[in-house]
Amino acid sequence: MESKKEFLEITSEAMAKLSAYQWPGNVRELANTIERAVVLGRGPEISVKDLPSRFIGTDSRVKPEARSYRAAMETARRELVSQALQQSNGNRAAAAKALGLHEKYFLRLIKTLAIT
Numbered sequence: 097m098e099s100k101k102e103f104l105e106i107t108s109e110a111m112a113k114l115s116a117y118q119w120p121g122n123v124r125e126l127a128n129t130i131e132r133a134v135v136l137g138r139g140p141e142i143s144v145k146d147l148p149s150r151f152i153g154t155d156s157r158v159k160p161e162a163r164s165y166r167a168a169m170e171t172a173r174r175e176l177v178s179q180a181l182q183q184s185n186g187n188r189a190a191a192a193k194a195l196g197l198h199e200k201y202f203l204r205l206i207k208t209l210a211i212t
Contacts, residue, residue, distance in 0.1 A: 106142045113144055113151040135194055136179050148175060174209045177202075181211070 106114070110133075119125055129148065137146035144151065176195065184190035192202035 102140060104140050107144065110142050110144045110147060110151075113147060117151060132176060135196075136176075136183055148172070170209065173205070174211065177205060177209060177211055181206075 114126070114129070130142070132148065133142045133146040137143075177191070180191035180195050181188070184194060188202060188206070189199050192199045195202065197205070
């Protein structure tokens with residue numbers, strides 16, 4: 097992934113959260129999490145607030161066997177799209193661009209995920 101943002105480090109708190117996570121998706125999931133934090137983060141460092149909500153509280157984390165893959169992916173997609181929209185102040189074109197998606201696909205995704 098290429099980003100025009102410069103990130104110099106990961107805060108110790110964010111690193112602790114990342115280290116404590118079990119990573120059921122292995123290295124790909126870690127790479128996607130870091131990529132997401134870079135795209136949605138404000139920089140110059142990745143902090144806990146840039147991580148998905150599953151890292152915020154270890155007690156609130158849903159175990160992988162507690163829900164289906166499809167439900168987990170839909171939840172992650174909904175969260176990512178919602179945060180991109182929030183970061184762009186509701187500007188759908190800017191949110192699509194930040195996520196590296198074509199605007200028409202992004203609009204279809206919003207409709208599919210029932211995001212208002």
